[in-house]
Amino acid sequence: MSAPRGWAWGAMDAWPAWGRWTAALLAGIAMAADFWLLTQQAVLPRLIGLAVFAATLMFMMRIGQAIRRERCRPADRRYMREFLPAMLTYMVVMLYLWPLQKGMPPGALKLLLVLSPMLPIGWAIVACVRYVLAGDEMERQQHLDAIAISASIISMVSMALGFLCAARLLVLDGGLVLLFVYPSLCVVYGVVRAFLVMRARRE
Template sequence: MSASGWWEAASRRVPIAGWPAWARWLAVALLYLWLFAGFWLMFKGSQGIRLLGLAMFAAGLPLLAHSGRILMRERSRPADRRYVRQFMPAMLLYIVVMLYVWPLQQGMPPGWLKTATVLSPVVPIIWVIWGSICYVLASDEMQRLQHLVALAIGVSVVCVASLALGFLGAARMIVLNGSLALMMVYPAVCITYGVARCVLVWRARSE
């Protein structure tokens, strides 16, 4: 049974709504600690340690999508479980590519093979984006509006921050790594969008 399926079976036996608040927050904190430990091990030590970290991260990743439901005392919807089935293999593929495929480009001569190797991490990211689109389309009208507003807020925040950093860099007040800055745009949008949506959901529930 997968980690996601195990969680669904366990939550049916012990309803999340019956958990005390401290237990729900503790469960989420332990999940994030587990994921952080696995991610850290993937970049430390021998090959065996890195594989152990990858296995730990893979085991905890399906439960990440359920963490919000835990805190909100809700059961995961079928759309949530479908998103996990798309998101998990895509992210695992991204991690494997970044660990074992992308570094190979350092010793390659310029050409189509090096270009394909360099761009290989983009493929699982497209998979993640497609899964996110399917997840939003499976939501109801109110949830779609929340996604849209949260995305607008996230993109606006990242655009303003990028513009400010660009002006500071042009004035030589700070030194920017252009490649790193471009690579951080998508994660920054994801983070700001996620925070904005959490706030929107919390406000909707408190009204």
């Protein structure tokens, strides 16, 4: 017997609110377990982690649309086809290639290896830009508002951390902080855009 239409994968936006939020919670738990697998030194847990990461990331992208009550459109499927391989490539580079630079002497080869994660990150950014440009005028405005608000929030947090470090009330690794700027911007942007979409639907 087939599942009711309301509970079908393709109709996730029609799920009841508790079902959508429960799915989001389970996806978050799976992603946390996935990062634990990726931190293991053995090869098998890391490979399992990469597979779980791919499946969970795709599911999180879809459940994010469902929470915003958006159906999966051709532009969304194209975005998943472009963004997901970019993120998988980034994870492979960071797990297996980037650590090799630690034992290398300074030089051009080390510089290329150190900057190698920027290639999949650039690929992911291009996918994001193509996705934004595929939207209508209202969607583009929501993207613009979300990126402006999230950039302001991250800038304020960065300034606050800077003042705390300058006063020696907090000690942070500058390189690590810089590495977290873009992921933090992406997370805050996603939350802000979801809020803007849901607010527009209530109006």
